[in-house]
Amino acid sequence: MNRRTFVTTTGAAIAGSLITTTTQAALTPITLEQAPLAYPPEALEPHIDALTMNIHFGKHHVAYITKLTDALKSGSIPAGNVIDLITDLSKAPAEQQMAIRNNGGGHVNHSWFWKWMAPAGSGPTGPEGKLGEAIQSTFTSIEEFKKLFGEAGTKRFGSGWAWLIVKPDGKLAVTSTPNQDNPLMKGIVADTDLGTPILGLDVWEHAYYLKYQNKRPDYIAAWWNVVNWAEVAKGYEAAKA
């Protein structure tokens, strides 16, 4: 059985398109449970402070889960894998779509965000192996990539995210979304910006204001110190498989 046949016959019930199905296949399912942090909240100091981590993980992320749970209850939608819900919002009842988009997006984005960070010095300090090669060949250098990604974060007006994605054709791209939208959301994000996120940066003020106030570029510059490049490489390999 070739890949297309396999996708068509097994994925048809859950997902409407080849892009959706292959994208989701690379991603670990996310339920309504909040996974514990893989490091203590103070472990990202001095780049990300403990108070911010405690509020961000313990209050903001939890609020997205609570509101998503409420929205699903009122619409009698089975939660299952939240990634499935946000990938194609047109499958949800119209009156629940905005709550699922905002809070489902919030839950998924933050679940990834905690994993995309690790204490400074605990792993590779930059992209290595195939990921490193792909970043260099796509963006000319690691520094150019960081510049582009940082600009995506600083230029995002208001709240949102900067992303490194693997597009359906396997190519890397830097994108940005407002609010809690993400590159999986068909019909919300432009088709050309759809892909599998392998790194994302939260540029909501709640992610940095206590330590960096209005200086978003300083937050972004410091954040590179705590990027979990081993996890990003894992995501890249899975998305390319």
Ligand code: MN3
């Ligand atoms: Mn946040």
